[in-house]
Amino acid sequence: MLGLKAHDSATRRRIRDILDGEDKVFGRRVAVALHALIVLTALAFAASTMPDLPDQARLILLWFERAAVAIFMVEYLLRIFAAEKPLRYILSFWGIIDLLAWMPSLFMTVGGSAAIRLLRLMQMVRTLKIIRYSRALRRLARAFNSVRAELALFYVIALFLVYISSVGIYFFEHEAQPDIFSSVPASMWWAMITLTTVGYGDAVPITLGGQIFTSLILFMGMGVFAVPAGVITSALVGRDIEEIGESLEKMETSEERARKKQMPISKN
Structure with missing residues (x-):
C-alpha cells in the first residue's frame, strides 16, 4: 500500500514537472509546444477578425481553436490531478488563468453580441499562460x-x-x-x-x-x-x-x- 502511494506521488510530481517545463526529458519540449500553441491561438484569433477571410480559412481556424481548447482543458485537468492541494490550485491565480484559457470557448454559442464579445475577450486571457513557461x-x-x-x-x-x-x-x-x-x-x-x-x-x-x-x-x-x-x-x-x-x-x-x-x- 505504501509502495502504491509513493508511486502515485512520484507520478504526480513527474506530471507537474513536465507541465511546468522542469522535467529533464519532456519539460523543455512541452514548454516550447505550449508556448507555440498560445502564440498561434492569439494569431488565429486576430486572423478570424478579418472581414474578407474565405469560408474555408474560417473553418480551419475554427477547428484549430477547438483543438487548442481541448489541449488546454486536458492540461487543466492534469494540473488538478497532479496538484498537491487541488482546491488551492483551482482557486489560485494560475488556476483561474488556466480555466479561462478554455472555458469561454465552450459558451461561445451564448446569445447576444455583448456576451460574445466578452467571452472572446476572456479567451485572450490564455496569452497570460505564456508567463508560466x-x-x-x-x-x-x-x-x-x-x-x-x-x-x-x-x-x-x-x-x-x-x-x-x-x-x-x-x-x-x-x-x-x-x-x-x-x-x-x-x-x-x-x-x-x-x-x-x-x-x-x-x-x-x-x-x-x-x-x-x-x-x-x-x-x-x-x-x-x-x-x-x-x-x-x-x-x-x-x-x-x-x-x-x-x-x-x-x-x-x-x-x-x-x-x-x-x-x-x-x-x-
Whole structure:
C-alpha cells in the first residue's frame, strides 16, 4: 500500500514537472509546444477578425481553436490531478488563468453580441499562460509580486493626481472651453494623457493659467510615472543578488561536505 502511494506521488510530481517545463526529458519540449500553441491561438484569433477571410480559412481556424481548447482543458485537468492541494490550485491565480484559457470557448454559442464579445475577450486571457513557461517572465512576475505594496501605493497616488489635475484644469479652462472641459469627469481624459506625457492634442489649454498649470502637471508626470520602472528594476536586481547568495551558500556547503568526506577517520 505504501509502495502504491509513493508511486502515485512520484507520478504526480513527474506530471507537474513536465507541465511546468522542469522535467529533464519532456519539460523543455512541452514548454516550447505550449508556448507555440498560445502564440498561434492569439494569431488565429486576430486572423478570424478579418472581414474578407474565405469560408474555408474560417473553418480551419475554427477547428484549430477547438483543438487548442481541448489541449488546454486536458492540461487543466492534469494540473488538478497532479496538484498537491487541488482546491488551492483551482482557486489560485494560475488556476483561474488556466480555466479561462478554455472555458469561454465552450459558451461561445451564448446569445447576444455583448456576451460574445466578452467571452472572446476572456479567451485572450490564455496569452497570460505564456508567463508560466518563461523563466525571464517568471522572474518579472516575482519582482512584481515582491513590490506589489509599493506599486499599489503608487497607483493610489497616481489616481489622486489624476483627480487633482482634472479639478485644476476644469477651473482654469471651463469658461474658455466649455465643450472640451465641460466637467471634472470629462477633464480626466486630459489629465490622463498629460500626466502620462502622451498629449494627443485633442484637449489643449488656451488660457495662461491653464498653460502654467499644464506645465507643472507635465513635470510631475515625468517624475511620478518613472517611479514604477525604478521600483521593479530594484526588485529584479535584489532578486538576482539573493539568488547569487543562495548559490554561493550551496557551493560552500557542498565543499565543506566534500572536505569532511576526505578527512581521514582517526583510530583510537
